[in-house]
Amino acid sequence: MTATAQKSAALVLAVVLAVAAIAAGCSVPEARVGVAALSPNSLKYDCRPAKGAITIDGLLDDPAWQDAPFSEDFLVSSAVRIMPDKLRTRMKVLYDDDSLYVALHTEDSDIWATYATRDDPVMYEKALLLNIDPLGNGRDYYGFYVNPLNTLLDLKQTGGGVEMSNRRWRKCVEWNGNGIEHAVHLDGTLNKRDDIDNGWTLELKVPFDAIGVRPAPGDVWLVQAGRIDYWLGGKIISSWIKTGFGALIFR
Numbered sequence: 001m002t003a004t005a006q007k008s009a010a011l012v013l014a015v016v017l018a019v020a021a022i023a024a025g026c027s028v029p030e031a032r033v034g035v036a037a038l039s040p041n042s043l044k045y046d047c048r049p050a051k052g053a054i055t056i057d058g059l060l061d062d063p064a065w066q067d068a069p070f071s072e073d074f075l076v077s078s079a080v081r082i083m084p085d086k087l088r089t090r091m092k093v094l095y096d097d098d099s100l101y102v103a104l105h106t107e108d109s110d111i112w113a114t115y116a117t118r119d120d121p122v123m124y125e126k127a128l129l130l131n132i133d134p135l136g137n138g139r140d141y142y143g144f145y146v147n148p149l150n151t152l153l154d155l156k157q158t159g160g161g162v163e164m165s166n167r168r169w170r171k172c173v174e175w176n177g178n179g180i181e182h183a184v185h186l187d188g189t190l191n192k193r194d195d196i197d198n199g200w201t202l203e204l205k206v207p208f209d210a211i212g213v214r215p216a217p218g219d220v221w222l223v224q225a226g227r228i229d230y231w232l233g234g235k236i237i238s239s240w241i242k243t244g245f246g247a248l249i250f251r
């Protein structure tokens, strides 16, 4: 990436991560966040144990997913005046003894992507994303961005703050999560720009060993999920919670 691109990447991250320690409306000590600490207004998602195996293939036809309701529709922010008519984006989350499973589905009338190598800056084109702050300390995050070519950008940001030098950005992205599995399913045609597509789905598996934290029932992780897209020259961000993080409550 060029220096300019890296600076832009840092800005994108700053916007998407919204790295102020808003932390779902709760005060965030060093220890794990407890349900009792959450504000009644916090956006929450009950993360249930998966009843059965989940195959990471981009398809949500595994029986386990039936027990996971979709979240609210993601909120859209954009400076683009004329919006695409297909933007609805939602998520589902499950877990088992070893991993977190996240499904992100988005409507999309134009599925395209060119970045094809791991850690390419997929957020400059089109991506679905998940950010996890498992310790809830407002400083350390794991980010997973995947485009319709199933190219993964994974990163670990430590130390908080919104300022990110090129060197720091490279350091964040150098982190590769062990055992991360990801797959996309396209309901449409990739890189055929003159037809109308329906949408695409990301299925993501994050082993707890990869991020060094294993949840217990009652634990809360701070999570943001979203979609980045570009339309008529402008950026559109859809996110589960407008700023900061929502609460993933392990049941």
Ligand SMILES: [Ca+2]
Pocket (backbone or CB within 6 Å): 054, 055, 056, 057, 058, 059, 060, 061, 062, 203
């Ligand atoms: Ca599946």
Ligand SMILES: [Ca+2]
Pocket (backbone or CB within 6 Å): 119, 153, 154, 155, 172, 173, 174, 175, 176, 177
């Ligand atoms: Ca990486």
